[in-house]
Amino acid sequence: ETGVTQTPRHLVMGMTNKKSLKCEQHLGHNAMYWYKQSAKKPLELMFVYSLEERVENNSVPSRFSPECPNSSHLFLHLHTLQPEDSALYLCASSQDETGDYTGELFFGEGSRLTVL
Amino acid sequence: GQNIDQPTEMTATEGAIVQINCTYQTSGFNGLFWYQQHAGEAPTFLSYNVLDGLEEKGRFSSFLSRSKGYSYLLLKELQMKDSASYLCAVMDSNYQLIWGAGTKLIIKP
Numbered sequence: 001e002t003g004v005t006q007t008p009r010h011l012v013m014g015m016t017n018k019k020s021l022k023c024e025q026h027l028g029h030n031a032m033y034w035y036k037q038s039a040k041k042p043l044e045l046m047f048v049y050s051l052e053e054r055v056e057n058n059s060v061p062s063r064f065s066p067e068c069p070n071s072s073h074l075f076l077h078l079h080t081l082q083p084e085d086s087a088l089y090l091c092a093s094s095q096d097e098t099g100d101y102t103g104e105l106f107f108g109e110g111s112r113l114t115v116l
Numbered sequence: 117g118q119n120i121d122q123p124t125e126m127t128a129t130e131g132a133i134v135q136i137n138c139t140y141q142t143s144g145f146n147g148l149f150w151y152q153q154h155a156g157e158a159p160t161f162l163s164y165n166v167l168d169g170l171e172e173k174g175r176f177s178s179f180l181s182r183s184k185g186y187s188y189l190l191l192k193e194l195q196m197k198d199s200a201s202y203l204c205a206v207m208d209s210n211y212q213l214i215w216g217a218g219t220k221l222i223i224k225p
Contacts (some may be wrong), residue, residue: 004158019197037164040124042215104149105213107158 003027005089005107011057013081014116018028021111023091031096032074034066037088049074050096058059080114118142120216123205127222128194136189136202136219144209150178150189150201153218159203162189191221199223 004025009013013019025032034046048056049068065077074091092105121139128134147166148195153159165171165180165187177190191198204216 040217042120042217043205043213045213104161104164105151106160107160109156109158 004091004093004108005090006080006111007108008111010114012114012116016079017081018077018079020078021089021091021113023074023076023108023109025072025074025091025093026108027093027095027106029095029106031094032068032071032073033092033094034074034076034086035090035092037090039109043090047076051078053062057061078113083114083115086113086115109113118214120204120206120214122202122203122216122219124217125222127179128191128222130194130196130223130225132194133190133192134194134221136191136204136221138204138216140185140188140204140206140216142206142208142214145198146207146211148178148180148187149205149207149213150187151205152200153203154176156168162202171218179203182195194223196223196225 007022013071031050034097036044036046046060047066051072052068063080067075088110090110091108092104119141124204131175149164150162161167163178165178168180168182170177171181175192180187187215201218201220205213207213
């Protein structure tokens with residue numbers, strides 16, 4: 001079983017749809033992240049949860065809504081997306097020992113989102 | 117602003133050596149990371165440098181010069197499976213990871 005699992009792997013949605021991405025980590029980590037990866041661009045950090053509390057929201061549009069019900073699960077709820085939101089959405093986890101991020105992230109394989 | 121620069125694409129020959137460079141300008145420094153990402157797969161951690169010098173791990177080595185804001189990843193005895201994107205990331209003074217856009221490495225027989 002892989003350490004970080006994301007579903008679905010591929011998603012096509014219209015601009016008026018509502019969908020959710022799911023992430024589950026089996027590593028016992030206490031921090032989870034959502035990243036957006038677009039072709040030839042740096043990874044963009046969207047949300048960070050540490051000990052199930054959101055600690056960062058890097059000015060992400062409200063059409064993206066995260067949810068972290070426990071330390072093993074993370075969701076990204078999608079609503080009224082735009083075509084420019086098409087990208088690979090990566091979930092990651094890490095063990096935050098000191099209150100600061102250790103930096104060694106364990107990534108899932110991503111959810112490839114296409115918005116029509 | 118904060119910036120990480122690395123070449124977009126490199127090509128090398130199987131069995132050879134390749135060096136992927138990364139230069140950075142960040143607000144503070146708490147370490148530099150290299151990740152490998154095969155097409156359609158998750159990025160995976162390769163190396164971490166926080167002090168100047170060379171860290172060797174099998175066929176892969178990573179070098180850091182903090183005074184120059186510079187790192188490289190050295191891959192020896194290249195194999196076809198090394199074809200992937202290599203991501204450089206720096207942790208700044210706020211413990212945020214600043215990412216480069218990645219270097220796509222193509223290995224030819």
